[in-house]
Amino acid sequence: MRDYIRKRITTGILTILFSFCLTFFLIRYAPGNPIKVLAGTENPNPELIEHLTAKYGLDKSIPIQFGNYIKNILKGDLGYSYMSNEPVSKLIGEKLFATILLTLTGVILSVIVGTFLGVYAARKAGSIFDRLMCSACYVFDAIPGFWLGLILILIFASKFGILPTSGMYDLRAEHQGFARVLDVVKHMILPVSTLFIIQMPMYFRIARSSVLQTMSEDFILTLRAAGMKENKIFNKYVLRNAIIPTITKLSLSLAFIISGVALIEIVFAWPGMGRLIMDAIMKRDYPLLTGVYLMISVSICVVMIITDIIYALIDPRIRLE
Amino acid sequence: MSLLNINYLNIVYKVKGKKIKAVKDLSLNIESEDSVGIVGESGSGKSTFAMSILSLLPKEITEITGDIIFDGTDLLKIDEERLRQIKWKEIAYVFQKSMNSLSPVHKIGLQMNDIYKIHEANATDKDTKERILELFNLVNLSKGVYNLYPHELSGGMIQRVSIALSLLHYPRLLILDEATTALDVVTQGQILEEIMELEEKLKLTRIMITHDVSVVSLTCKKVAVMYAGYLLESGYVEDVFSLPKHPYTRELLNSYPSLTGERNRLKGIPGSFPDLSVVHRGCIFADRCKDSMDICFVREPKTVEISNDWKVACHLVGGEYNG
Numbered sequence: 001m002r003d004y005i006r007k008r009i010t011t012g013i014l015t016i017l018f019s020f021c022l023t024f025f026l027i028r029y030a031p032g033n034p035i036k037v038l039a040g041t042e043n044p045n046p047e048l049i050e051h052l053t054a055k056y057g058l059d060k061s062i063p064i065q066f067g068n069y070i071k072n073i074l075k076g077d078l079g080y081s082y083m084s085n086e087p088v089s090k091l092i093g094e095k096l097f098a099t100i101l102l103t104l105t106g107v108i109l110s111v112i113v114g115t116f117l118g119v120y121a122a123r124k125a126g127s128i129f130d131r132l133m134c135s136a137c138y139v140f141d142a143i144p145g146f147w148l149g150l151i152l153i154l155i156f157a158s159k160f161g162i163l164p165t166s167g168m169y170d171l172r173a174e175h176q177g178f179a180r181v182l183d184v185v186k187h188m189i190l191p192v193s194t195l196f197i198i199q200m201p202m203y204f205r206i207a208r209s210s211v212l213q214t215m216s217e218d219f220i221l222t223l224r225a226a227g228m229k230e231n232k233i234f235n236k237y238v239l240r241n242a243i244i245p246t247i248t249k250l251s252l253s254l255a256f257i258i259s260g261v262a263l264i265e266i267v268f269a270w271p272g273m274g275r276l277i278m279d280a281i282m283k284r285d286y287p288l289l290t291g292v293y294l295m296i297s298v299s300i301c302v303v304m305i306i307t308d309i310i311y312a313l314i315d316p317r318i319r320l321e
Numbered sequence: 322m323s324l325l326n327i328n329y330l331n332i333v334y335k336v337k338g339k340k341i342k343a344v345k346d347l348s349l350n351i352e353s354e355d356s357v358g359i360v361g362e363s364g365s366g367k368s369t370f371a372m373s374i375l376s377l378l379p380k381e382i383t384e385i386t387g388d389i390i391f392d393g394t395d396l397l398k399i400d401e402e403r404l405r406q407i408k409w410k411e412i413a414y415v416f417q418k419s420m421n422s423l424s425p426v427h428k429i430g431l432q433m434n435d436i437y438k439i440h441e442a443n444a445t446d447k448d449t450k451e452r453i454l455e456l457f458n459l460v461n462l463s464k465g466v467y468n469l470y471p472h473e474l475s476g477g478m479i480q481r482v483s484i485a486l487s488l489l490h491y492p493r494l495l496i497l498d499e500a501t502t503a504l505d506v507v508t509q510g511q512i513l514e515e516i517m518e519l520e521e522k523l524k525l526t527r528i529m530i531t532h533d534v535s536v537v538s539l540t541c542k543k544v545a546v547m548y549a550g551y552l553l554e555s556g557y558v559e560d561v562f563s564l565p566k567h568p569y570t571r572e573l574l575n576s577y578p579s580l581t582g583e584r585n586r587l588k589g590i591p592g593s594f595p596d597l598s599v600v601h602r603g604c605i606f607a608d609r610c611k612d613s614m615d616i617c618f619v620r621e622p623k624t625v626e627i628s629n630d631w632k633v634a635c636h637l638v639g640g641e642y643n644g
Contacts, residue, residue, distance in 0.1 A: 317425060
């Protein structure tokens with residue numbers, strides 16, 4: 001088991017290094033130039049361009065830029081954004097919490113409710129509840145998230161006016177303490193509901209089909225023939241066998257926790273990473289982009305390592321390699 | 322003494338509006354400490370019959386009529402709780418595909434422990450483990466298997482685990498459903514021998530379901546030949562296999578090579594398996610039978626007892642005069 005974990009961590013670190021190098025070079029070789037964006041006007045002064053290029057070190061060859069970046073990053077310095085002149089770490093730090101708060105709440109709710117409903121539907125397979133849930137899930141699955149977000153805003157914010165349309169705080173109220181928490185919760189309801197409605201069906205269907213499949217395994221017949229009570233068979237043997245696909249899906253969702261909900265964030269004007277990433281890409285803000293990419297690959301690898309370990313704990317067949 | 326007495330057992334699968342008759346008017350008497358081999362092609366209803374004994378068929382799609390009387394109790398009429406008391410304690414199975422007969426994510430010891438405690442709720446972990454290790458010893462498994470997962474064992478070992486599992490409560494009736502079919506001949510031989518030794522020791526009664534005639538002739542006292550849900554011939558192995566009365570039994574024996582005796586060309590049985598979802602007239606085997614007569618297509622043959630438990634359902638053997 002210790003070997004297994006060590007192997008996973010090594011693979012994780014290598015993956016981060018590789019994806020970091022790839023994104024670093026790709027974005028810099030891609031067409032588009034941040035200096036042109038900075039200089040602003042259609043026909044900028046060549047001297048200004050030359051000055052800015054030299055100032056940000058873009059006159060040097062890309063491998064040398066890479067070397068400099070590595071040197072800085074080893075000191076813990078992610079550099080400064082070209083556009084706002086603020087430290088990249090500060091920019092990311094500000095947005096990261098908002099995004100994680102939103103996505104994690106959505107994912108956790110979807111996993112718990114979706115899995116619970118899926119398991120229940122599988123136990124009552126063929127019942128009205130099961131059939132209703134299955135068809136409802138197909139409908140929800142087919143809905144694009146950003147559209148659903150807009151419709152929810154239209155209904156609950158515009159028409160009934162019971163929930164805020166966008167943002168994370170009521171900017172005019174300046175709540176403190178518990179009132180502030182409540183305010184955030186109120187702002188979270190619509191975006192989290194959107195995430196929940198589009199993610200939950202996946203967990204529902206995975207749990208349902210996985211339970212049904214496990215129920216038809218031969219070992220269930222053995223336990224039944226041995227006279228074990230259905231509840232015990234289910235709680236002890238079926239669930240543990242059936243939960244593995246859910247963990248796979250969960251890890252995929254968690255891997256995209258930082259970058260995956262940009263569209264929804266934009267619909268709800270949520271002050272998260274989504275907007276930051278979009279802006280950084282549009283304006284070729286190299287230091288910010290590289291920082292964001294690094295952040296994303298680290299988070300993906302961490303989640304993957306954790307899920308791999310959970311896998312191994314649940315399913316002994318995975319431990320052997 | 323009769324341990325298991327089956328009278329006019331009929332099993333119908335209701336699938337997609339069709340009614341598939343998997344077992345038809347099956348009557349069979351199994352004495353205590355008998356070993357009965359049930360042979361037949363795939364789809365002949367052997368496994369369906371075996372599963373029906375402990376009501377393991379999916380209830381929604383099956384219809385079972387008749388009696389399955391085990392030691393004086395009709396297993397089809399008693400309630401679930403009483404049946405649960407009989408399950409594994411009195412009647413145990415070794416299933417086909419034992420590779421999958423245990424949960425892949427739980428240790429073997431833990432699963433056997435759980436199954437043991439179904440009927441021995443008060444047993445301590447220590448006693449249970451001792452019992453399991455004793456059984457492992459009986460089936461030639463090492464103690465280490467207790468802490469292993471099923472995927473860590475070979476096919477032969479997992480088969481032995483399945484047998485040990487089935488013996489947990491020293492049941493009176495053991496049903497082996499194609500238990501050794503997936504094994505190589507050497508391992509199969511070893512395991513069959515072990516089973517016969519255990520049988521002596523534990524005074525087991527055994528039903529052995531297989532499509533391998535040689536397994537039956539080597540390990541069983543009696544044999545029952547099934548075809549398309551019908552029991553065509555049954556009796557002592559030495560009677561039935563040396564002078565088979567039913568044409569199907571003859572064909573079945575001809576399709577296996579014999580170890581001793583002359584080398585004959587192996588023959589398959591011409592024709593194909595009947596559709597069990599349509600109503601059939603006459604003898605079920607008539608279409609493929611070389612010796613079929615007019616009456617075979619019109620009237621179902623009655624089962625007649627030739628001698629000493631040797632029963633045949635064929636118009637050639639006198640059944641035709643009783644219709």
